[in-house]
Amino acid sequence: MASFTYRRQLTIEWGQCDPAGIVFNSRFFEIFDAGTWHMFEVVLGVKPHELAGAFGIIGIPLVDARANFMKPIKFGDVVEMTSRVSEFRRSSFDIEHRLSVGGELAVEGGETRVWASRSKDDPEKIGGIAIPPEIIAKFERA
Amino acid sequence: MASFTYRRQLTIEWGQCDPAGIVFNSRFFEIFDAGTWHMFEVVLGVKPHELAGAFGIIGIPLVDARANFMKPIKFGDVVEMTSRVSEFRRSSFDIEHRLSVGGELAVEGGETRVWASRSKDDPEKIGGIAIPPEIIAKFERA
């Protein structure tokens, strides 16, 4: 899919690094999560905290996350990050994050999320609902 | 006040430490917060996530936090922690946390929290209400 690619630059903070002087793995998953919210804001034109209300969903919960750490990223490193939806399915979608330092790919991450709503029959239950085509179209056009 | 002292032992994890190999400051505030919830559970006999419901409050929000770092605490260090309510006022109270390693005091922390409820007139407003004397008595007797 020719999907919109969201670009962001970030500088690694002291508090994100571990005793080896490199970013602690869990911090990358915070960075991925924030990247996804920002991308949705840019593409859909809706503030992250208004996303659920704007589209009648409870949110876009994460069902799968993964990362491949190719090169260590250190305190003070300037990271170029790209995020894009690599695939839309009926009610779920995949996001791909890439973090590079000095032009070299250092970390690749992936998230699978669900376009989720409460069940009408049982509000305790949360499940995926069909992603509206106009949402998908916005990512293609963006 | 002769208040109950809650004791806990914890071992410092890799992910809690920074490039200097010592616990990153924000992690102590996570540790203090958890210590307060655990102490309340032990003294009041109510699970943390049931505290609000059990006492008709919305929670015990933090209004002030502070820490004094006397000695660095490192990855793998075994920490002895004590937590106690050092003062109850009408609707707020102070908690004191002390972390020692090898018998030496390393970090001293303090929290001020409010026994908080929604205003009956304006549910958007949250404010302190009088702490029930039986709550205070439990901390003295514990």
Added chain:
Amino acid sequence: MASFTYRRQLTIEWGQCDPAGIVFNSRFFEIFDAGTWHMFEVVLGVKPHELAGAFGIIGIPLVDARANFMKPIKFGDVVEMTSRVSEFRRSSFDIEHRLSVGGELAVEGGETRVWASRSKDDPEKIGGIAIPPEIIAKFERA
């Protein structure tokens, strides 16, 4: 492989949860990391911060991490966690973490780590070296 299974119980803290009231995804990767260190301590009889020195390595850096979130885990939930090495290869190995609440599997995680050392020719370079058979044997016997 009939590998040792490390068991641990943990209770979810307030500070590990997000506005949906469930554990924020990055926190699971902290939990996995700590689980791996603890398992190594139990099996090898070496404190985490002494692991590198004891075996002449620089550590066991993570090259891949992944998680599958099947059921949300909430504030106050008591989690039963198991961790085991699911495969040893020449210089890398896979760890499998499973978190259950009330007997139901909620999160499955995986890590791939390297038994890593500095290159003798270029100390700036870090790479995998062969995992000693006695290390692998300890995980099988444990």
Added chain:
Amino acid sequence: MASFTYRRQLTIEWGQCDPAGIVFNSRFFEIFDAGTWHMFEVVLGVKPHELAGAFGIIGIPLVDARANFMKPIKFGDVVEMTSRVSEFRRSSFDIEHRLSVGGELAVEGGETRVWASRSKDDPEKIGGIAIPPEIIAKFERA
């Protein structure tokens, strides 16, 4: 002291918030820490990870941190933050952080840090050394 005031804008991420939907207290101490590093970079013209090397110190370790939470800050809130050195002493200094949302002061934080070096007699010992007057002058002129 007419000290330089460093200004920064940040937007609160989902992962920084707790089940009450507001920033979890420890996150503010991460924000303060990053604010201090950024301010030093701007004033001294030295990248955070080069600070120690550039001035012959081991760093600017934190000895005291504190925060006063006046108004909750929520997911999606745009925060205006100011940081300044409020006092320089011989070998330690105080930093004051202020976070406002919509023009209203929401959180006030303070840090006390030491201009620290290893002892010449005992490299295991770390202690404060006199802050060079040219460093202080840069904060006044900035």
